[in-house]
Amino acid sequence: MPVLDIARARVTDVVNAFATPLKASHYVELVNPLWTSHKLQARVEEVWDETADSRTITLRPGRNWRRHRAGQYVRLGVPIGGRRFTRTYSISSSPERRDGCITITVKVLDGGRMSGHLVRELAVGSYLPIGLPQGEFVVPDSTPVRxxxxxxxxxxxxxxxxxxxxxxxxxxxxxxxxxxxxxxxxxxxxxxxxxxxxxxxxxxxxxxxxxxxxxxxxxxxxxxxxxxxxxxxxxxxxxxxxxxxxxxxxxxxxxxxxxxxxxxxxxxRFRAPLADVPDDAEGGEATFVSAGDRVTALAEPATPLLRVAEDAGLNPQHGCRMGICHTCDVPLVAGRVRDLRTGDLIDEPGQLVQICIAGAAGACELALTTPSN
Ligand code: FES
The missing domain is CATH 3.40.50.80 (Nucleotide-binding domain of ferredoxin-NADP reductase (FNR) module)
Structure with missing residues (x-):
C-alpha cells in the first residue's frame, strides 16, 4: 500500500475512534459528498438534450469509483417525492475519458417515473447514489473482433x-x-x-x-x-x-x-423478458405489511407488485427491476402471485417473491422486509 494511503488509513482510524457512532466519512460528507468512503455518490455536472425525449447526463463519481469497461452499466438512485428509486443505465462515455466523469443517456419511457425525472427535472449540482460498474456486455480485449x-x-x-x-x-x-x-x-x-x-x-x-x-x-x-x-x-x-x-x-x-x-x-436487456399473462388471469388486492403498517392496493395481474407498492406510496427495496439481483425479494404471507417471466404461480406462505417480476394472481399479502433486514 502506498505510504500516503497508509497514513490516510491511520488518520481515519484515529478520527473514527472519536467520531463513534458515526464515521469520519459521515462528517466529510458534509464538506463534499464525493469524498465519503461509506457510500458512493456522483454529482450531476452537466445535462445535454440529445433528442426531444432523451438526455445525456454527465456525472462525476466520488472516491472509490472504479473505471468501467465499455458496455457496462451502473445502478443509480434518485430521490423523487421523498422516496428513492433505483434503475440501471448503461454508461455512454468511454472509459478513456480523462476528466473523471462518466455519462449516461436516458430516454423517456412511457409511464417511466424515473426516466421522466432524469430527462425533464434533474438539476445540475444534484448528488445521486451510484453503484460500481457492472455487466458482461463488453467486447473482449484480447481477441480481434468484427x-x-x-x-x-x-x-x-x-x-x-x-x-x-x-x-x-x-x-x-x-x-x-x-x-x-x-x-x-x-x-x-x-x-x-x-x-x-x-x-x-x-x-x-x-x-x-x-x-x-x-x-x-x-x-x-x-x-x-x-x-x-x-x-x-x-x-x-x-x-x-x-x-x-x-x-x-x-x-x-x-x-x-x-x-x-x-x-x-x-x-x-434492461427489462426482464415477460411471458404473456393468460387472458382470463385476474389480479386482486395486494396487501403490503411493513414495520407493522398494512397498505392495500388493487393490483392488475400483469403489473409488477413492486410498481403496485410504489404507486401506493411505499418504498420497497429494489435494484435491477428485472429479476436478477434479488434485492426486492420478500416473503409471501398469504394468497397467490404469478412469476411474470414464467407464468408460474407461487402460493406457499414464506416463499420468497421477487416483486419486480411478480404480479398478483388473486388477493395476496407480502411482508416488505428482505431476509437480511
Ligand atoms: S429488483 Fe432485482 S430482482 Fe427485483
Missing amino acids: PLFITAGSGITPVMSMLRTWDLVGNMPDVAHIHYAPHRYDVIFATELARMAERHRRFRFEPVLTRELDGAVEGDRHFGAAQLDELCPDWRERDVWACGPQSLLEAVEQHFEDAGRSRYLHIE
Missing part, C-alpha cells in the same frame, strides 16, 4: 461507449452498426455517429427509420432476415451485440438461433 451491433432507441448507449473508445484510441475495428429509430430526429448521437463514420472507413453506420419510408422504401422496416442480408451481407462472419426493446431482441435471438449462431450473439 462486431455487428444491432441497437434501437436508447439501446445504443453501451455500444456508444465502445465506439467512442475505439475512436479515441484510434483503433476502430471493422464494425457494422444497424440502429433502429422511428424518425431521423429520434436517432440519439446521430451527428457524432455520422462524423465517426466519415473518420473511420471501417465503421459502417446504418440507421433504419421505421416510420420514415421516404417514398422509396415500402413495407416493414423492422428487423428481419432479408433486411439483415441487405444491410450486412457478411453477418455470418461477425460477432453480434444487440441492445434494445424486447420485441427487437426476441426477433434477433430467434434469427440467430435459426441460423445456428446463438453463441455469437451477446444481448443486453
Whole structure:
C-alpha cells in the first residue's frame, strides 16, 4: 500500500475512534459528498438534450469509483417525492475519458417515473447514489473482433461507449452498426455517429427509420432476415451485440438461433423478458405489511407488485427491476402471485417473491422486509 494511503488509513482510524457512532466519512460528507468512503455518490455536472425525449447526463463519481469497461452499466438512485428509486443505465462515455466523469443517456419511457425525472427535472449540482460498474456486455480485449451491433432507441448507449473508445484510441475495428429509430430526429448521437463514420472507413453506420419510408422504401422496416442480408451481407462472419426493446431482441435471438449462431450473439436487456399473462388471469388486492403498517392496493395481474407498492406510496427495496439481483425479494404471507417471466404461480406462505417480476394472481399479502433486514 502506498505510504500516503497508509497514513490516510491511520488518520481515519484515529478520527473514527472519536467520531463513534458515526464515521469520519459521515462528517466529510458534509464538506463534499464525493469524498465519503461509506457510500458512493456522483454529482450531476452537466445535462445535454440529445433528442426531444432523451438526455445525456454527465456525472462525476466520488472516491472509490472504479473505471468501467465499455458496455457496462451502473445502478443509480434518485430521490423523487421523498422516496428513492433505483434503475440501471448503461454508461455512454468511454472509459478513456480523462476528466473523471462518466455519462449516461436516458430516454423517456412511457409511464417511466424515473426516466421522466432524469430527462425533464434533474438539476445540475444534484448528488445521486451510484453503484460500481457492472455487466458482461463488453467486447473482449484480447481477441480481434468484427462486431455487428444491432441497437434501437436508447439501446445504443453501451455500444456508444465502445465506439467512442475505439475512436479515441484510434483503433476502430471493422464494425457494422444497424440502429433502429422511428424518425431521423429520434436517432440519439446521430451527428457524432455520422462524423465517426466519415473518420473511420471501417465503421459502417446504418440507421433504419421505421416510420420514415421516404417514398422509396415500402413495407416493414423492422428487423428481419432479408433486411439483415441487405444491410450486412457478411453477418455470418461477425460477432453480434444487440441492445434494445424486447420485441427487437426476441426477433434477433430467434434469427440467430435459426441460423445456428446463438453463441455469437451477446444481448443486453434492461427489462426482464415477460411471458404473456393468460387472458382470463385476474389480479386482486395486494396487501403490503411493513414495520407493522398494512397498505392495500388493487393490483392488475400483469403489473409488477413492486410498481403496485410504489404507486401506493411505499418504498420497497429494489435494484435491477428485472429479476436478477434479488434485492426486492420478500416473503409471501398469504394468497397467490404469478412469476411474470414464467407464468408460474407461487402460493406457499414464506416463499420468497421477487416483486419486480411478480404480479398478483388473486388477493395476496407480502411482508416488505428482505431476509437480511
Ligand atoms: S429488483 Fe432485482 S430482482 Fe427485483
